[in-house]
Amino acid sequence: MTEITGPDAVERLKELVEDIDFTMLTTVDDDGNLVSRPMSTREMDEAGDIWFFTSDDTDKVDEARAHRDVGLSYCDAKGMRYVSVDGKAAIVHDKAKMAELYSPSLDVWFEQGLDTPGIALLKVTPRVSEFWEPAKGKIAMAAGMLKSLVTKDTPDDDIMNHGKIVR
Amino acid sequence: MTEITGPDAVERLKELVEDIDFTMLTTVDDDGNLVSRPMSTREMDEAGDIWFFTSDDTDKVDEARAHRDVGLSYCDAKGMRYVSVDGKAAIVHDKAKMAELYSPSLDVWFEQGLDTPGIALLKVTPRVSEFWEPAKGKIAMAAGMLKSLVTKDTPDDDIMNHGKIVR
Numbered sequence: 001m002t003e004i005t006g007p008d009a010v011e012r013l014k015e016l017v018e019d020i021d022f023t024m025l026t027t028v029d030d031d032g033n034l035v036s037r038p039m040s041t042r043e044m045d046e047a048g049d050i051w052f053f054t055s056d057d058t059d060k061v062d063e064a065r066a067h068r069d070v071g072l073s074y075c076d077a078k079g080m081r082y083v084s085v086d087g088k089a090a091i092v093h094d095k096a097k098m099a100e101l102y103s104p105s106l107d108v109w110f111e112q113g114l115d116t117p118g119i120a121l122l123k124v125t126p127r128v129s130e131f132w133e134p135a136k137g138k139i140a141m142a143a144g145m146l147k148s149l150v151t152k153d154t155p156d157d158d159i160m161n162h163g164k165i166v167r
Numbered sequence: 168m169t170e171i172t173g174p175d176a177v178e179r180l181k182e183l184v185e186d187i188d189f190t191m192l193t194t195v196d197d198d199g200n201l202v203s204r205p206m207s208t209r210e211m212d213e214a215g216d217i218w219f220f221t222s223d224d225t226d227k228v229d230e231a232r233a234h235r236d237v238g239l240s241y242c243d244a245k246g247m248r249y250v251s252v253d254g255k256a257a258i259v260h261d262k263a264k265m266a267e268l269y270s271p272s273l274d275v276w277f278e279q280g281l282d283t284p285g286i287a288l289l290k291v292t293p294r295v296s297e298f299w300e301p302a303k304g305k306i307a308m309a310a311g312m313l314k315s316l317v318t319k320d321t322p323d324d325d326i327m328n329h330g331k332i333v334r
Contacts, residue, residue, distance in 0.1 A: 022247075022249070023242075024242055028236075034193055034253045036193075036240045036251035037249075038242070038249040069199050069201055071203055074244075076244045078246075084202065086203070128202070
């Protein structure tokens with residue numbers, strides 16, 4: 001493997017995180033179980049913090065508050081690009097920051113937009129981030145073709161199936 | 168969202184896990200940090216356990232031994248398919264099971280195949296598994312086109328870049 005370090009690594013990390021967009025946020029529940037769910041990334045800011053929208057009344061907010069250690073897994077299976085972020089979570093109610101990060105596509109989750117009761121930001125401050133991806137040109141042709149097919153549509157209620165298995 | 172339950176959910180979970188293949192395995196290190204790395208799935212067996220090859224001398228094996236709670240995040244970003252598994256890990260040295268699950272593509276990681284010193288199986292017994300994916304037909308056209316482009320090649324050393332950022 002070719003090791004990418006320093007500013008190049010930070011720059012690429014930001015590109016990967018914002019391009020892959022959806023991540024699996026892992027929190028630890030009261031029993032020590034590692035629970036994950038998909039989240040849409042708003043941005044990785046200049047400080048390296050990664051921002052998401054969430055709601056105050058969700059398990060993930062409770063879990064992030066109780067156990068500030070969280071994990072983010074980004075994977076683009078077709079492009080073979082993988083990112084792991086291990087960091088600390090914080091719940092933020094900064095209206096100016098919310099306005100900066102909000103986009104109309106989020107209305108699917110927040111019916112009253114920025115005025116939706118309980119709307120909040122989840123900020124992850126990375127401790128260790130790692131990424132794995134093919135070197136340039138190695139699967140570029142396939143990746144390039146795939147890129148043009150990416151849909152950024154936000155799923156509405158009846159587009160998604162959901163399954164849950166408890167053992 | 169349409170809820171998928173019972174045997175249909177179990178069957179679909181197996182299909183998703185084996186089809187997406189690469190997953191991010193999250194373990195908890197001694198300091199409580201959530202560390203993830205990509206792993207290739209060998210199978211989900213009849214009992215619902217999910218199997219991987221690993222090596223005894225890796226951090227993930229140490230972490231899985233110390234903290235048996237692990238998480239698996241499968242994401243197919245382009246197909247918008249996401250799976251979360253929260254479970255218990257076990258390190259297994261069953262030579263018959265290894266022979267059953269081994270394939271020549273793994274020689275990239277295990278130079279002497281099944282005789283490689285330290286070769287081991289990591290078994291994850293799911294506690295709670297969840298998946299999210301588009302309902303049939305909703306992004307089927309794009310997904311169908313993408314499917315034909317999937318490459319299952321195992322990356323060799325110089326195909327992959329690797330970055331690591333410590334803050």
